[in-house]
Amino acid sequence: MIAELAIAPGKLAEKISAHLELGIGNKKVCCKSLEKCVRGMMPNIDELNKSISAYTKYVAEKQRHDANVYNMTQKRELENEQRRQRGEPLMSFDDIKRLKGPQLQTKSGIEIDKEVESFLLSADTESTATPSRHQRAAI
Numbered sequence: 001m002i003a004e005l006a007i008a009p010g011k012l013a014e015k016i017s018a019h020l021e022l023g024i025g026n027k028k029v030c031c032k033s034l035e036k037c038v039r040g041m042m043p044n045i046d047e048l049n050k051s052i053s054a055y056t057k058y059v060a061e062k063q064r065h066d067a068n069v070y071n072m073t074q075k076r077e078l079e080n081e082q083r084r085q086r087g088e089p090l091m092s093f094d095d096i097k098r099l100k101g102p103q104l105q106t107k108s109g110i111e112i113d114k115e116v117e118s119f120l121l122s123a124d125t126e127s128t129a130t131p132s133r134h135q136r137a138a139i
Helices: 002-007 009-016 028-086 114-129 133-138
Strands: none
Touching: none
């Protein structure tokens, strides 16, 4: 096979790049094929752009949330230090820990809790993996 590639490198290159031809001469079929491929990719690119913008928004909100939690923790530590010096009971960090962080938007644009999303994914996986009654009867 390597010998064949060494003998006829032009034919291999033609086969590999056949879908990239621009339709010069009698290769108009390839042009239609390339155009069809590009048109087929357009919806995927639009979805990718939406996902990228949603992720960028999530990262910015996550950084803002993390900075807010850090600042609140620092203030609580200072306040607890002052309370300790006065002999008062310390304040808990539970309210800071319970703050909900930002959520990444899903494909449909609806924010879904991670637990619900994992449940939906597992249910979808189960329905795909488990054959239906009709399929089992046929087996």
